[in-house]
Amino acid sequence: MAAHRSFDAVIVGAGPAGLALGTLLRPEQRVLVLERRALPARSPPIGESLPGAAAVLLQRLQLLAAFRESGHRERGAAVSVWDVDRPVWRDAIQDPAGPGWYLDRRKFEQMLRRRALDVGVTLGEGCKQTDIRHRHGQWQLDTTLGSFKAPVLVDATGRNGHLARRLGLQRYADDPLLCLYCFLDQADESQDATMRIQADAHGWWYTVRLPYGQRVLAYHMDVDDPLCRRLLRRPDAFLARAREHALLAEVLEGLAPARIRGRPAGTSLLKVAQLPKAGPGFLAIGDALLAFDPLASQGLFHSLASATSAAKAIEAGLHQSLGAYQDEMRAVSQRYLWHLKASYQGPRRFGHATFWQRRQ
Ligand SMILES: Cc1cc2nc3c(=O)[nH]c(=O)nc-3n(C[C@H](O)[C@H](O)[C@H](O)COP(=O)(O)OP(=O)(O)OC[C@H]3O[C@@H](n4cnc5c(N)ncnc54)[C@H](O)[C@@H]3O)c2cc1C
Structure with a gap:
C-alpha cells in the first residue's frame, strides 16, 4: 500500500x-x-x-x-399472514428470474x-x-x-x-424501524424451507432456516415502542411472543432462546x-x-x-x-x-x- x-x-x-x-x-x-x-x-x-x-x-x-x-440454499415458498388473518402461500418458483437464495x-x-x-x-x-x-x-x-x-x-x-x-x-x-433478531440453533433434521412472515399490532416478524444449521427469527418494530426495549433484554420473552403466532410456533417448537440483537432497519x-x-x-x-x-x-x-x-x-x-x-x-x-x-x-x-x- x-x-x-x-x-x-x-x-x-x-x-x-x-x-x-x-x-x-x-x-x-x-x-x-x-x-x-x-x-x-x-x-x-x-x-x-x-x-x-x-x-x-x-x-x-x-x-x-x-x-x-x-x-x-435455493429459496422455497414464502407463507405470510399479512393482508388477511390467514396464511397465504407464494412459491418462489413463480419468479421468472429464478427462485433466488438464502445466503450464508x-x-x-x-x-x-x-x-x-x-x-x-x-x-x-x-x-x-x-x-x-x-x-x-x-x-x-x-x-x-x-x-x-x-x-x-x-x-x-x-x-x-x-x-x-x-x-x-x-x-x-425518519423511519424509526428497528429489527430485533436472533440466530437459533436448529437440528439439521428440520427440513422446513419456508420463509414465514407474520404481521401483528406492533410490527412484523420473519423466520427462515439458514444454510448453516441455524434459524433466524426477526421482529421489526418501532424503536420507541416500550415493548421493543423489554424484548431486547429478554430472549425467552422474545421467543414466547413469536410462538403466540401459530405460523411461527410450528417451526420454533423446541428451540432454545438466544441472544437478541437490534439493528436500525428503516x-x-x-x-x-x-x-x-x-x-x-x-x-x-x-x-x-x-x-x-x-x-x-x-x-x-x-x-x-x-x-x-x-x-x-x-x-x-x-x-x-x-x-x-x-x-x-x-x-x-x-x-x-x-x-x-x-x-x-x-x-x-x-x-x-x-x-x-x-x-x-
Ligand atoms: C434487519 C435487516 C434485514 C435485511 N435483510 C435483507 C435481505 O433479506 N436481503 C437483502 O438483500 N438485504 C437485506 N438487508 C440489507 C443488506 O444487509 C444491505 O443492503 C447490504 O449489507 C448493504 O451493503 P453495503 O455494502 O451497501 O453496506 P454494508 O453491508 O453496511 O457495508 C458497509 C461497510 O462499510 C464499512 N464502514 C462504515 N463506515 C466506514 C468508514 N467510515 N470507513 C471505512 N469503512 C466504513 C462497514 O464496516 C461495512 O463493512 C437487511 C438489512 C437489515 C438491517
Missing part, C-alpha cells in the same frame, strides 16, 4: 457494494478500498435473502460458478473479498479517515493507514452514509440530487445511497446493481455520466417507495396501531 498512494478511485466501505465496485473497476483502474473493521464481525450479518435476478450481477463479477458452489452471509462476503483481492484491488482494513478534502481535481484522504488521493471517491459505508454526511449531504431517514435515502454538492468525482452506492426496509429483501441486490451502474458511470467519465446515474437511482428510489407504501397498506386490521398508522 505504501508504494501506491495515488489511485484512480478510492472506495470507503468493504461491504458487498464497495467490494463489487472495486472488482468491476479493476483491472483497468488502480482501486483502493478502505474498511474501518480490522476483522470480520463475530456474528453473521442479518439479511440473507437474495433474489434470482442477482445471478446476472454475479455473472458480471465472474462469481456465479463460485457462488453456486458455496452452499447457499459470511461466505458471501468472504467470496466478494477474495475476488476483489484476486483482481488486484488494494484493501486497507482497520482504517479511519481523519481528513477528507478535494483539491486540484483530486480527493485527498488522510487516514490512520496513511494519505491517499484519487479523482474518484465513493461512499460505500452502508446505511449511515458516513462519508456523504461528512461532506455535508443530507439523508431522509428506509434511509441520500438526496440523490445533492450528489454533485459533495464535490466533483463523488458517488454513493449500496445502502449509503439507499437503504431498503427489510420487507423489500432488495438491499444486497441493490448493492450489486448500484455498484454495476457506478462502475459504468466512472468508466464513462463522471462529469458526463453522473446525471444518468442520478436519474437511474432516483427511479429505483421512487419505484421502491411506491411498492413499500403499498405493502404496508396491506394489514388494514391493525389500522388503529401506531406502527401501522405511521406507515399507512
